[in-house]
Amino acid sequence: MTGIYVHLPFCPYICPYCDFAKWPHKQSAARRYMDALHREIDAAQAAGGEHTVFLGGGTPNTYSPAEIAELLARIASKFSAARPPEVTIEVNPELVSAAALAAYAAAGVTRLSIGVQSFVEAEIRTLGRRHDAGQVRDAVAAARSAGIGSVSLDLIFAVPGQTKESWRRSLERAIALQPDHVSAYGLTIEDGTPYADWRDSEPSAFPDQDLEGDLYEIAIDTLEKAGFEHYEISNFALPGHRCAHNANYWANGEYAGFGVGAASYRNGVRSTHTRDLEAYVAAASQGLKIPDQSERLEGAQRAGEAVMLALRTAQGLSFAAFKERYGLEFLEYYASIVEPYRAAGLLEVDTAGARLTRRGRFVANDICATFITLP
Numbered sequence: 001m002t003g004i005y006v007h008l009p010f011c012p013y014i015c016p017y018c019d020f021a022k023w024p025h026k027q028s029a030a031r032r033y034m035d036a037l038h039r040e041i042d043a044a045q046a047a048g049g050e051h052t053v054f055l056g057g058g059t060p061n062t063y064s065p066a067e068i069a070e071l072l073a074r075i076a077s078k079f080s081a082a083r084p085p086e087v088t089i090e091v092n093p094e095l096v097s098a099a100a101l102a103a104y105a106a107a108g109v110t111r112l113s114i115g116v117q118s119f120v121e122a123e124i125r126t127l128g129r130r131h132d133a134g135q136v137r138d139a140v141a142a143a144r145s146a147g148i149g150s151v152s153l154d155l156i157f158a159v160p161g162q163t164k165e166s167w168r169r170s171l172e173r174a175i176a177l178q179p180d181h182v183s184a185y186g187l188t189i190e191d192g193t194p195y196a197d198w199r200d201s202e203p204s205a206f207p208d209q210d211l212e213g214d215l216y217e218i219a220i221d222t223l224e225k226a227g228f229e230h231y232e233i234s235n236f237a238l239p240g241h242r243c244a245h246n247a248n249y250w251a252n253g254e255y256a257g258f259g260v261g262a263a264s265y266r267n268g269v270r271s272t273h274t275r276d277l278e279a280y281v282a283a284a285s286q287g288l289k290i291p292d293q294s295e296r297l298e299g300a301q302r303a304g305e306a307v308m309l310a311l312r313t314a315q316g317l318s319f320a321a322f323k324e325r326y327g328l329e330f331l332e333y334y335a336s337i338v339e340p341y342r343a344a345g346l347l348e349v350d351t352a353g354a355r356l357t358r359r360g361r362f363v364a365n366d367i368c369a370t371f372i373t374l375p
């Protein structure tokens, strides 16, 4: 196992576009949940070896620094003697304090991922967020003072009302804070969210595909010009600051997820815990099996999944590694898919491997999906 993900699902408020497993923060529910999480971690099979830790959410920093430190100590005592090389915590900027960041650093946190989304006041409000740019700046400065070695900023494009100019402004303000890593995600509208209702009633409020493509291109150009490597579809890093935890996902590596809605991938089986908070807490608190959905990925499905993940990355797919792991000659097996993409200039192939071209990255999801649908 090389990745440990822990889901902390409480948020100070709920954003209207969000489809994650999340609930409004309530002290009593958050405490019960943390106790259940402790039980789940304690009951897990111990595993040695090097691993990364990622505390995601939700908003993990709705928990106190002492609770985060206790959680990390518990994970460490279960899974390794040495400190993990990378421990990330996602934070909401308005809940960050210098004292909390110092406590995180002392507890082993090496990487801070700040949910910024935009530096443009109107867009922040449209997204339902309540922070301001000053709080982001203070959080980055406090992280540096605390000695947290890697700071990542999350941004969103294709927000209703966003223009090329306002997106450029957000990117430039992000770069000015000198982060080590930037994630730039296109807003996806998920069914069942208030944003889906908004789009249904007022589709013209949302950027069309052409504008979304232009915004993505602006992100790539602006961040690359500032020295960031575009190492995955949505992720950009300065040298030495790629996210190792996510790199393990894209390499189709194994990981264990703890908490409500958390996913795991072990021994060829992908499983996802229930998204029912009460059902999770009830099972975990009693040391029972957490209700989940699981599927064993085999043969073509497992190989297709690996291709889909590898093509998300800048280095793409290595033919030798693919053959060694799945026993398949990539170019022979996927000839019917690869050739049209190559001819259309979306996929670049050389003797060592295959990767998306710059144009291919714009339709990455469509291209990647075709590799898992091959029977």
Ligand code: SF4
Pocket (backbone or CB within 6 Å): 010, 011, 013, 014, 015, 018, 019, 020, 022, 057, 058, 059, 092, 115
């Ligand atoms: S803070 Fe993040 S997890 Fe919480 S509601 Fe907003 S988008 Fe969802």
